[in-house]
Amino acid sequence: xxxxxxxxRYLVKRTGEKVFLECVQDMDHENMFWYRQDPGLGLRxxxxxxxxxxxxxxxxxxxxxxxxxxxxxxxxxxxxxxxxQTSMYLCASSFGGGLRTDTQYFGPGTRLTVL
Amino acid sequence: xxxxxxxxxxxxxxxxxxxxxxxSYSVGISALHWLQQHPGGGIVSLFMLxxxxxxxxxxxxxxxxxxxxSSLHITASHPRDSAVYICAVWYNNNDMRFGAGTRLTVKx
Numbered sequence: 001x002x003x004x005x006x007x008x009r010y011l012v013k014r015t016g017e018k019v020f021l022e023c024v025q026d027m028d029h030e031n032m033f034w035y036r037q038d039p040g041l042g043l044r045x046x047x048x049x050x051x052x053x054x055x056x057x058x059x060x061x062x063x064x065x066x067x068x069x070x071x072x073x074x075x076x077x078x079x080x081x082x083x084x085q086t087s088m089y090l091c092a093s094s095f096g097g098g099l100r101t102d103t104q105y106f107g108p109g110t111r112l113t114v115l
Numbered sequence: 116x117x118x119x120x121x122x123x124x125x126x127x128x129x130x131x132x133x134x135x136x137x138x139s140y141s142v143g144i145s146a147l148h149w150l151q152q153h154p155g156g157g158i159v160s161l162f163m164l165x166x167x168x169x170x171x172x173x174x175x176x177x178x179x180x181x182x183x184x185s186s187l188h189i190t191a192s193h194p195r196d197s198a199v200y201i202c203a204v205w206y207n208n209n210d211m212r213f214g215a216g217t218r219l220t221v222k223x
Contacts, residue, residue, distance in 0.1 A: 041215075042215045043201065043203070044213065090158065099205075100146045101145070106160075108156065109157075
């Protein structure tokens with residue numbers, strides 16, 4: 001079974017803090033993704049990576065950066081957290097045969113609150 | 116502007132009913148995915164479609180490329196099918212967009 005884990009289920013941070021959200025997958029997947037999900041706006045792609053050290057911007061990259069130093073780990077970084085980044089953050093991974101066609105496996109999500 | 120339209124937004128059905136959820140998109144795509152999100156929040160991928168039709172158990176997904184439309188059907192619906200169903204589209208420029216989701220409630 002594919003397992004995608006995220007470092008925290010719930011996180012509370014203060015405005016201006018640097019925040020790291022970690023995602024780890026155990027199936028040697030090439031592709032990894034970060035999304036946020038908000039009521040009324042649905043899911044939106046923030047960043048994705050198709051290989052170690054490679055990254056591509058998604059729909060809403062502003063205010064975020066990512067790091068992929070190892071194949072199994074994909075980190076989302078909020079350089080200076082703001083209240084409008086309060087959201088549910090979901091990580092996913094997929095095998096790598098086809099970025100757009102592969103089945104994605106989702107982590108449980110991290111509910112981030114920025115005060 | 117959300118470029119993927121789903122309908123209906125909410126759907127309540129009696130157990131055993133046939134369910135249809137629709138998804139429309141605006142321009143050429145590489146692939147369309149149907150996802151299921153249960154009340155606990157976990158998301159599971161149900162189907163990937165680039166053409167035609169796929170079936171898995173009681174779930175059937177179809178796509179019509181010319182009409183830019185996909186449907187997800189659930190036959191003999193059951194209360195455990197209650198979830199939010201989300202359509203996701205990969206556009207040809209590597210842009211991935213999601214529908215707002217359809218909240219399905221199946222009553223016993």
